[in-house]
Amino acid sequence: MYRSLFPRDLFAEMDRLQREMQQALDLSPSIRGLGRGGFPALNIGGTPQAVEIYAFAPGLDPKTLDIQLDRGLLSIAGERPSALPSSESGSAVHINERFTGKFRRMLTLPDDADPEAISADYRDGVVHITVQRRASAQPRRINVQ
Template sequence: MYRSMFPRDLFAEFDRLQREIQQAFDNVPNIRGAGAGSFPALNVGRTPQSLELYAFVPGMDPKSIEVNLERGVLTIAGERQADLPPREERSSVHINERFAGRFRRVVSLPDDDVNPDGVTAQYRDGVLQISIKRRTAPQARRINVQ
């Protein structure tokens, strides 16, 4: 009687439902920025001399990554190829969690704070580091009255 009421594995169905709900919430933007499913993941910080941005793009050719800075908007774009077996080998994929395809991340920067001529980008060990020099703020100076 138990098997006829629940023809499928009930716990497997609950597990599938929980994964689907979690995936739906992972892709929703929140107060901290883009959703957890965004690619590439970013860390952005500031030093007194520069803005530092780290994009985590493992397994990519640095030549296939495009970085643009225009009017205070930094854009990182590219395409990541899928690392799956070819279809001719009669193989099947059971789990595919790695992102593949075209991507584009856009970050708005304080336009009055960055020097567009002072941008460098380096790719090492799967991390793209973009360093943007900050403009020097005018220093206050004392003027002698004569």
């Protein structure tokens, strides 16, 4: 009803602004509430035994990745070099949609994550990080006698 009074879709613009502000202020997402739009893109899931994190970072040298865990805060950092010719060579770039430069993604792990049992593997442009859960947090069957 009121949307026809505005030259542009004001409500869509307000929604976009709210999403951008939320992303800008969301510095330390948890595994349940990740901000979108960062690099590398993340998929996170879990089992009763481990938290599985997949970071999609094609074109990186795995030796340049810096993955750290400090007091429940996991950070994935590195730098992706540009594959485009430099502007000094006289060539022009018309479209550049691929992210290049330094990056850092951080997320808070659950309280039952074991900082001593973490592993990372890089294959086909995907970093797979496995964080085991503490044995004390594992479900157990209690026998009744």
